[in-house]
Amino acid sequence: xxxxxxxxxxxxxxxxxxxxxxxxxxxxxxxxxxxxxxxxxxxxxxxxxxxxxxxxxxxxxxxxxxxxxxxxxxxxxxxxxxxxxxxxxxxxxxxxxxxxxxxxxxxxxxxxxxxxxxxxxxxxxxxxxxxxxxxxxxxxxxxxxxxxxxxxxxxxxxxxxxxxxxxxxxxxxxx
Amino acid sequence: xxxxxxxxxxxxxxxxxxxxxxxxxxxxxxxxxxxxxxxxxxxxxxxxxxxxxxxxxxxxxxxxxxxxxxxxxxxxxxxxxxxxxxxxxxxxxxxxxxxxxxxxxxxxxxxxxxxxxxxxxxxxxxxxxxxxxxxxxxxxxxxxxxxxxxxxxxxxxxxxxxxxxxxxxxxxxxxxxxxxxxxxxxxxxxxxxxxxxxxxxxxxxxxxxxxxxxxxxxxxxxxxxxxxxxxxxxxxxxxxxxxxxxxxxxxxxxxxxxxxxxxxxxxxxxxxxxxxxxxxxxxxxxxxxxxxxxxxxxxxxxxxxxxxxxxxxxxxxxxxxxxxxxxxxxxxxxxxxxxxxxxxxxxxxxxxxxxxxxxxxxxxxxxxxxxxxxxxxxxxxxxxxxxxxxxxxxxxxxxxxxxxxxxxxxxxxxxxxxxxxxxxxxxxxxxxxxxxxxxxxxxxxxxxxxxxxxxxxxxxxx
Numbered sequence: 001x002x003x004x005x006x007x008x009x010x011x012x013x014x015x016x017x018x019x020x021x022x023x024x025x026x027x028x029x030x031x032x033x034x035x036x037x038x039x040x041x042x043x044x045x046x047x048x049x050x051x052x053x054x055x056x057x058x059x060x061x062x063x064x065x066x067x068x069x070x071x072x073x074x075x076x077x078x079x080x081x082x083x084x085x086x087x088x089x090x091x092x093x094x095x096x097x098x099x100x101x102x103x104x105x106x107x108x109x110x111x112x113x114x115x116x117x118x119x120x121x122x123x124x125x126x127x128x129x130x131x132x133x134x135x136x137x138x139x140x141x142x143x144x145x146x147x148x149x150x151x152x153x154x155x156x157x158x159x160x161x162x163x164x165x166x167x168x169x170x171x172x173x174x175x
Numbered sequence: 176x177x178x179x180x181x182x183x184x185x186x187x188x189x190x191x192x193x194x195x196x197x198x199x200x201x202x203x204x205x206x207x208x209x210x211x212x213x214x215x216x217x218x219x220x221x222x223x224x225x226x227x228x229x230x231x232x233x234x235x236x237x238x239x240x241x242x243x244x245x246x247x248x249x250x251x252x253x254x255x256x257x258x259x260x261x262x263x264x265x266x267x268x269x270x271x272x273x274x275x276x277x278x279x280x281x282x283x284x285x286x287x288x289x290x291x292x293x294x295x296x297x298x299x300x301x302x303x304x305x306x307x308x309x310x311x312x313x314x315x316x317x318x319x320x321x322x323x324x325x326x327x328x329x330x331x332x333x334x335x336x337x338x339x340x341x342x343x344x345x346x347x348x349x350x351x352x353x354x355x356x357x358x359x360x361x362x363x364x365x366x367x368x369x370x371x372x373x374x375x376x377x378x379x380x381x382x383x384x385x386x387x388x389x390x391x392x393x394x395x396x397x398x399x400x401x402x403x404x405x406x407x408x409x410x411x412x413x414x415x416x417x418x419x420x421x422x423x424x425x426x427x428x429x430x431x432x433x434x435x436x437x438x439x440x441x442x443x444x445x446x447x448x449x450x451x452x453x454x455x456x457x458x459x460x461x462x463x464x465x466x467x468x469x470x471x472x473x474x475x476x477x478x479x480x481x482x483x484x485x486x487x488x489x490x491x492x493x494x495x496x497x498x499x500x501x502x503x504x505x506x507x508x509x510x511x512x513x514x515x516x517x518x519x520x521x522x523x524x525x526x527x528x529x530x531x532x533x534x535x536x537x538x539x540x541x542x543x544x545x546x547x548x549x550x551x552x553x554x555x556x557x558x559x560x561x562x563x564x565x566x567x568x569x570x571x572x573x574x575x576x577x578x579x580x581x582x583x584x585x586x587x588x589x590x591x592x593x594x595x596x597x598x599x600x601x602x603x604x605x606x607x608x609x610x611x612x613x614x615x616x617x618x619x620x621x622x623x624x625x626x627x628x629x630x631x632x633x634x635x636x637x
Contacts, residue, residue, distance in 0.1 A: 025384030064386040065367030084534035085446045122288040126446035136329035165330045166298035169453040
């Protein structure tokens with residue numbers, strides 16, 4: 001089934017937000033990625049058709065943005081922040097933990113297809129580092145025990161209560 | 176110790192002794208006030224109960240848009256995204272007689288390493304941001320606003336969407352707001368992972384569905400912005416200040432901080448080697464020492480402070496000698512850095528500054544958009560040389576090459592990214608050159624890179 005068949009109403013709602021169709025490109029790419037976990041060539045061609053663009057115009061945009069996967073990733077995409085602020089408080093250890101526990105390095109996926117590891121730049125969580133993002137969720141102030149718990153939660157239930165947000169740090173003090 | 180960050184009541188209170196016996200002036204918290212009340216969830220009802228959406232009632236249809244611009248100009252509010260441009264002046268650049276659509280873009284692409292305030296403002300008190308957006312739209316005559324939020328902040332985007340829904344149902348967003356005839360619609364637009372899209376013209380390109388490459392200026396967004404129409408791009412924190420300026424008056428706002436040029440409060444994001452990292456809203460002009468040692472609890476392991484960044488990764492490092500610098504736009508600039516986005520990163524003694532500069536350089540190398548050759552090629556060369564030095568394979572002449580490259584990147588690019596990317600290296604070369612030299616000496620003594628005569632390898636006895 002094509003995207004336009006499956007998400008007709010959602011696509012119409014997205015297009016209605018912008019006076020110029022091309023603005024809907026990134027939102028539609030998110031839709032395609034949600035559907036398949038990455039952006040396929042067929043999806044790019046279809047989106048080009050919806051927006052009246054050429055496929056290369058879609059491709060040039062896709063390749064600029066790091067959040068669009070151009071090949072399949074694991075069910076859980078682990079992104080560890082490695083920028084200076086997190087590095088000061090131990091992000092290199094988090095990378096090592098993941099490496100030891102899952103046997104994968106940056107850019108690799110576990111053989112069961114569950115986890116992919118990526119190292120990324122600053123995720124706007126510098127006061128609560130070291131941190132990582134897994135799919136849509138942030139996990140902050142990581143310790144080895146916390147990482148163990150998160151991985152085991154994800155394996156067993158598909159989500160973890162250790163995810164953070166709505167974000168505030170320091171938390172309000174009780175009076 | 177938490178007493179120092181207790182929510183302070185509406186009126187500024189005089190000095191009171193802190194637990195350690197010292198007297199510290201109390202200050203008023205403006206932007207974080209609601210969310211500092213335990214249990215505040217940021218819903219429409221809670222925001223209204225805290226006095227929210229009064230600014231819209233007082234302003235829309237009751238005050239001329241030009242008077243709103245004049246009030247904001249008078250308040251001295253300056254952009255909180257990094258550049259610190261006066262907000263009212265920026266609004267004033269829009270063509271007065273232009274017939275046709277105008278746009279407001281809320282820059283929520285918070286990506287400057289060291290900065291995490293906008294995320295908190297959006298996730299904990301989204302209506303405060305929305306009210307600011309509506310007021311800004313009214314002032315500049317825009318009927319459409321886009322919140323360009325960085326793609327990673329999925330939760331913040333969902334919270335904003337929900338808040339927009341609540342505000343629309345209550346008549347604060349949409350057609351004919353509160354019967355005033357004013358129309359404003361607001362949409363959330365997620366970016367997709369590119370630091371450069373925080374640069375305002377790159378943001379516009381990205382919002383138009385293209386690669387986020389900064390535009391050549393002029394023309395500026397005020398005349399040729401989104402879809403070529405007059406556009407204002409304002410940061411989240413900037414917009415969140417507007418309801419307070421309009422309800423309590425520009426004079427009140429202008430009296431806070433370091434008037435006349437740095438007014439109001441600033442949400443300082445403290446990270447790195449401190450005991451209590453986090454967001455602290457303080458009057459502009461607080462010293463770095465007070466922020467780091469009083470509010471953020473001082474150094475994590477009680478090691479001495481070695482360096483700090485006063486305004487996000489793009490701001491050059493400062494040293495312990497600068498701890499008494501006031502954190503306002505002018506004072507930080509005079510000290511050779513910039514207040515930027517308010518991200519204060521603290522580094523303790525024992526951290527290698529060449530390594531720290533490399534970490535930042537890797538960020539800039541990764542995020543260079545590739546439009547201008549000095550930045551695209553230069554960032555690659557800089558990062559390679561830095562990696563070589565840190566890996567103890569550097570040469571003395573690398574230092575000169577680094578300085579030379581920095582000079583040839585800064586000021587020679589379409590946007591300010593070029594100036595930003597050389598900041599970590601220039602700053603560390605200025606204050607910690609000896610650490611570069613030490614690493615290179617180690618390389619030399621390890622004889623890793625000393626030129627050897629041809630054939631020497633074969634005959635040398637090991």
